[in-house]
Amino acid sequence: MIKINKGIEPKTLTKYRASISLKDREGKSIYENFEHKTQEGCNSKEVGNLRFQLLEDQGYVCCYCLSRIGCYKSKIEHFKPQSKHRNLQINYKNLFISCSGGFNGNFRCDTKKGDDELSSVDLLTNIENHISYKKTGDIISNEQFLEEDINKILNLNSPILIELRKQTYSDLIVLMKRQKSGTWTKSSIQKILNKYKQKNKKGQYAEHYGMLIYFLQKKISKL
Ligand SMILES: [Zn+2]
Incomplete structure (x- = not known):
């Protein structure tokens, strides 16, 4: 997980909210009707569409597992x-986009969370400062409630995710070895770090970029 900077609320959502009375907004289940009414989906990718805007905000990675x-x-x-x-339910700050959540018996992220609430995670703050990673692909926190959110509610240490992060870490090491033989300096690592902190030309962050940033920052701090 990493802090998500939200962009401007999509017009479809603003328009829809204006069409619903305050009483209904607070009392009824209205989100599904929004999707039905606006026909939000993958066929309408124009700017202003909720799904498109959330993907753009998050750089095309899951809000939880990246x-x-x-x-x-x-x-x-x-x-x-x-x-x-x-x-x-139609407050943009409460809306994110997540992966499809794995398969039965090994659910993760939104699918695993269901109607549960996270006690410690806040995606709009620097959540990355409270978590760390192991080279084995594990994600950990020293804070008890956050650790519970990570493992019990979101299942971010599912075997599949651990394996994927381990692979991403190995790819980083290969990339660094390929780019430079010999001693790394702070500024040469900083260059790679800056690349991962930004979206690419397609508006995408690297997969698991929170972890990549973590390891690169750790390496810099040791030099
Ligand atoms: Zn996910």
């Missing part, structure tokens, strides 16, 4: 669940 996602195989995530927080 795996690559696209318009298909992704889900709109209500951070505070719709069933318990009706007033937030």
Whole structure:
């Protein structure tokens, strides 16, 4: 996980909210009707579309596991669940986009979370400062409630995710060896770090970029 900088709320959402009375917004289940009414989906990729805007905000990675996602195989995530927080169901700050969530018996992210609430995670703050990674692909936190969110609610240490992160770490090492033989300096690592902190030309962050940034920063701090 890493802090998500949200862009401007999509017009489709602003328009829809204006068409619903405050009473209904706070009392009824209205999100599904929004998707139905606006026909939000992968066929309408124009700017102003909710799904498109969330992907753009997040650089085409899942809000929790940072795996690559696209318009298909992704889900709109209500951070505070719709069933318990009706007033937030069409609030843009409560909306994110996550991966499709794995398969039965090994669910993760939004699918695993379901109607549960995260007690410690806040995606709009620097959540990355409270987590660390192991070279084996594990994601850990010294904070008890965050650790529970990571493992019990989101299952971010599922065997598949651990394997994927381990591979991403190995790829980073290969890339660094290929780019430079001999001693690395702070500035040469900083260059790679800056690349991962930014989206590429397609507006995408690297898969698991939170972890890549973590290891590169760690390496810099040791020099
Ligand atoms: Zn995910």
